[in-house]
Amino acid sequence: MAPKAEAAQTLASQSDASQSSIDPLFHILKIFPYSIIRPPRLRLKLPSFTLPSPMTVFALVLLTYFMVVSGFVYDVIVEPPGIGSTQDPATGSVRPVVFLPGRVNGQYIIEGLSSGFMFVLGGMGFVLLDLALDKNRAKSVKVSYASAGISSIVIAYIMSMLFIRIKIPGYLRSCYTLAMNELLMNSK
Amino acid sequence: MVGKTESQNGAVKATAAPAMNLESDLFSNFSFKSFKLKTKQQELLLRVSILGLVYILAFITRLFSVLRYESMIHEFDPYFNYRTTLFLTEKGFYEFWNWFDSESWYPLGRIIGGTLYPGLMVTAAFIYWTLRFLRFAVHIREVCVLTAPFFASNTTVVAYFFGKEIWDSGAGLVAAAFIAICPGYISRSVAGSYDNEGVAIFALLLTFYLFVKAVNTGSLAWALASAFGYFYMVSAWGGYVFIINLIPLYVLVLLITGRYSMRLYVAYNCMYVLGMLLAMQIRFVGFQHVQSGEHMAAMGVFFLMQVFYFLDWVKYMLSDTKLFQAFLRITVTSAIAVGALALGVGTASGYISPWTGRFYSLLDPTYAKDNIPIIASVSEHQPTAWSSFMFDFHILLFLFPAGLYFCFKKLSDATIFIVMYGLTSMYFAGVMVRLILVATPAVCLISAIAVSATIKNLTSLLRTKSKTAVAGSSKGTGGSKASSKASFDQSQPFQKNGAIALLLGAFYLLSKYATHCTWVTSEAYSSPSIVLAARGAHGNRVIFDDYREAYFWLRQNTPPDAKVMSWWDYGYQITAMGNRTVIVDNNTWNNTHIATVGRAMSSYEDEAYEIMRSLDVDYVLVVFGGVTGYSSDDINKFLWMVRIGGGVFPVIKEPDYLVNGDYRVDKGAAPKMLNCL
Secondary structure, X not given: OHHHHHHHHHHHOOOOHHHHOOOHHHHHHHHOOOOOXXXXXXXXXXXXXXXXXXXXXXXXXXXXXXXXXXXXXXXXXXXXXXXXXEEOOOOOOEEXXXXXXXXXXXXXXHHHHHHHHHHHXXXXXXXXXXXXXXXXXXXXXXXXXXXXHHHHHHHHHHHHHHHHXXXXXXXXXXXXXXXXXXXXXXXX | OHHHHHHHHHHHHHHHHHHOOOOHHHHHHHHHHHHHHHHHHHHHHHHHHHHHHHHHHHHHOOOHHHHHOOOOOOOOHHHHHHHHHHHHHHHOHHHHHOOEEOOOOXXXXXXXXXXXXXXXHHHHHHHHHHHHHOOOOOOHHHHHHHHHXXXXXXXXXXXXXXXXXXXXXXXXXXXXHHHHHOHHHHOOOOOOOOOHHHHXXXXXXXXXXXXHHHHHHOOHHHHHHHHHHHHHHHHHOOOHHHHHHHHHHHHHHHHHOOOOXXXXXXXXXXHHHHHHHHHXXXXXXXXXXXXXXXXXXXHHHHHHHHHXXXXXXXXXXXXXXXXXXXXHHHHHHHHHHHHHHHXXXXXXXXXXXXXXXXXXXXXXXHHHHHXXXXXXXXXXXXXXXXXXXXXXXXOHHHHHHHHHHXXXXXXXXXXXXXXXXXXXHHHHHHHOHHHHHHHHHHHHHHHHHHHHHHHHHHHHHHHHHHHHHHHHHHHOOOHHHHHHHHHHOOOHHHHHHHHHHHHHHHHHHHHHHHHHHHHHHHHOOOOOOOOEEEEOOOOOEEEEOHHHHHHHHHHHHOOOOOEEEOOHHHHHHHHHHHOOEEOOOOOOOOHHHHHHHHHHHHOEHHHHHHHHHHOOOOEEOOOOOOOOOOOOOHHHHHHHHHHHHHHHOOOOOHHHHOEOOEOOOOOOOOHHHHHEO
């Protein structure tokens, strides 16, 4: 409160601010140290707090969404390796494995990040589509937005389907005992 | 509705016939008006029939396991709920409310009346009594099995109204359709999964819808209705803490963004005060609304609202703005200071209890791993990997950011709410797999907004084309207008075809979603884990009913006062089906008791015998899956018994059971492992 009162005093140049203020702290401070000490003339301004625009907030939200959907919390707690490895039984060389096999609720860090990127890409495709249908732009811009949007959606969808097919070998195949034995440990 | 249109048409035609000689365009005017009514009624018919189909779809897609196996209760927790519902229907509400159960947690017993959420049991008993009153002779088990799908169907109706409130009725319909088949919701509400969440998600969405409606309209009636919805939620599930923290957070965000209004004031005050008083009626919750740290946010925001109202009133009375600014500064500072002081005094003196471990681990996910192994051991409480998200949401994951974009484009009180609900619930879903269920309604609603807005854009592209074409050809008025529109027509057919192609693409995506959801429901979420199926050597399907046979053996071949010791997973099932007293069960409220059992299981046989004699144990139940290749048996869970036992009794040390850090159970296993119980 003290610097605020002080700034008000310097701005109003001391004439009627002191009488019209109803702030008790201000009056106490006026008497106690500041009748003896002379405060210096400063140009202080409190930082003003402006709300960010909605689209800024949307960008931040998208970043958070990317982190959550990539399994960031999983990475922090379970600490899986960045990429897995198996040993080729025939030659003995170590080959990298990108997708953690066998479980639905498990991942390596890289696979999580790439899948999260695909999801965000798909979402951005829809946003670009909406921007393309906005009336107030040049036609070439609209066409490029529309084509970028459609291609993003298509690529994101195909890649996500590919990823999930690699991860869960029995995807969309109906042999429910197999899936059940795998998932029994994890989905309950 | 269709009949009404026809009769109106008939009446119109009857009156128009004698007047037809006089004015021909009067007749055309009448037919134009009746055409308009017909469209509106057609739209209503379409909406009602879509909602009806979605309602039926939500019910029947959850019936896979009833059709494949039989109508029985799944898993572990629902058996306890079933047993308590049975007790309620047999003995009545007062006996149920004051029940002390000496058959579980021997020798401690358990105060059932005071340690459960009665909403689910009371709802099922109410449905049972209603059906009985109408002379349908159903068994309580059938009612219990089918409660969850019934409430899932009701949730779709609430989702429709919620979507209508936030965006428009098209979004509401899409949201209802999404929620009906979304695997994230189906996983906990399939027929036979008689658990709190089945009813709680309905109560959650209902409370949120009523609150948003109250904020939008500012009416007292809706605010009170939302308080009663909150009461139902508190009676149904421990997750009500989410509501009582999200709504104050939402109010805070509205205040920060400058959307304070009288409607918000009325809505939040009524809901908070009445909701708090009603919530204290549940014995399990008790006085937590004024005593527990998790509920303090609501109280803080309540007082902040009073300060805002007071400041508004002073501003209205005062005409001097500079005076008001000074007054504002003083009041806000003193209010915050007083609030912080009160919170500090309350926490320091112990009156306000700190956040419990279960909820604190949601805010700080590393807490459970280090401090509370029993929370970390439940597989549902693991953090979520991307594949679980994909499995449970499919294309909704793409539509969610798009929907957020549309909400941010058209900010209003209701869209701010759904954005906050979506973000907070997605964060919690990332922390714990089980909470994907809570995120599902938000994701479905936001995705529905994206779908509705995109399809509206595309069809408006189509419509403007066809509208100008129709205007140019049929009416024949304004020839110059028609010619100017015709000049656009050369570039437009490409756009029209593009729009049609995109609509077909959207239809394809949605149909893939439906296929995925049905596959997931059929394969992954419809197995009662009490009956198992596997492939035999020749590819034929073999069904294992071992669990139920074992419990029935216990029921028939042991004396009625026998005590059974097992790991806590099976406690509920043993008491419900075997009808025998158990030492520990799934409620896991007493960590030391469970650690005693864990110690007994992992000590040498002579030490274990001493412990079991002291607990009066007659039988020990152990699950072994080696013969059939069943992988989640007690040998797999054994390390958890060691960890939990070791957490309380340092005698048990985990490295004793491992060989070079590896867990082995064959001949090469550690000696302590080979010789323990």
